[in-house]
Amino acid sequence: MSSLVENRKATFNYEILEKYEAGVELSGAEVKSIRSGHGSLEGAHVIIRGGEAFLVGATVPPYQVGNTPESYDSMRTRKLLLTKKEIGELANEESKKGLTIIPLSLYSKGRRIKLSFAVAKGKKKFDKRETIKKRETDREVRRDFKVH
Numbered sequence: 011m012s013s014l015v016e017n018r019k020a021t022f023n024y025e026i027l028e029k030y031e032a033g034v035e036l037s038g039a040e041v042k043s044i045r046s047g048h049g050s051l052e053g054a055h056v057i058i059r060g061g062e063a064f065l066v067g068a069t070v071p072p073y074q075v076g077n078t079p080e081s082y083d084s085m086r087t088r089k090l091l092l093t094k095k096e097i098g099e100l101a102n103e104e105s106k107k108g109l110t111i112i113p114l115s116l117y118s119k120g121r122r123i124k125l126s127f128a129v130a131k132g133k134k135k136f137d138k139r140e141t142i143k144k145r146e147t148d149r150e151v152r153r154d155f156k157v158h
Contacts, residue, residue, distance in 0.1 A: 014044050014123070015116040017051035022141060024112055024130035030100070033091035034065065034116070034125050039082075043073040044116055044123055056090065056111035056127050058101040063090040065113060065125065090125060103129045 020026075036044070043049060054067035065088045072078035092100070103109055114126045133141070 013115045013117045014047055015049040015051055017054070017112065017114055019052065020112055020114050020128070020130070022133075022138065024110070024128075024132055025137070026114075026128045026130050027109070028103070028129045029114070030092075030096065030127055030129075032063065032096075032125050032127065034123055035089040035091065036070075036123060039073040039078065040070045041123055043070050045118065046073070048073075049116065051113045051116070054113050056100070056113060058097060058104055058111075061094070061097060063092050063097055063100060064088065065090055068113065100129070108132070 048071050050069040052069075054065060054069075057064050057066055067085065068088065069084050071084050072082055100111060104111055108131055109129055110132065111127055112130050114128055116123060116125055118124070
């Protein structure tokens, strides 16, 4: 299970409540592009519409720019492959105020490309400051133990 594309800002900007895993409907060129490490999940989110889940705002650049059809859209909405039960749970979570569904990473599981995503709550500015402060103190403690 190797991570191919990550959303590094996700844990900084959001408090993760519950994680999920889903398959992603991709074209062959998109699979090749993601396997080579290209793509971005920055600013992307998951929506539930009409009993289906979609990944919106993720960017997958073309694998070979010269061979890409003119109609190719790197920001297109991609369908997520989930069970009806999971979609129902997510729709319930999405309807709650202050909660959103954000992608965490795209990774390979066997021959498949999977999306790890989470139901999350946005952090306020003071929460982010607290996270930075905690990270710096942990770094200083590790540095002190390493020196002695």
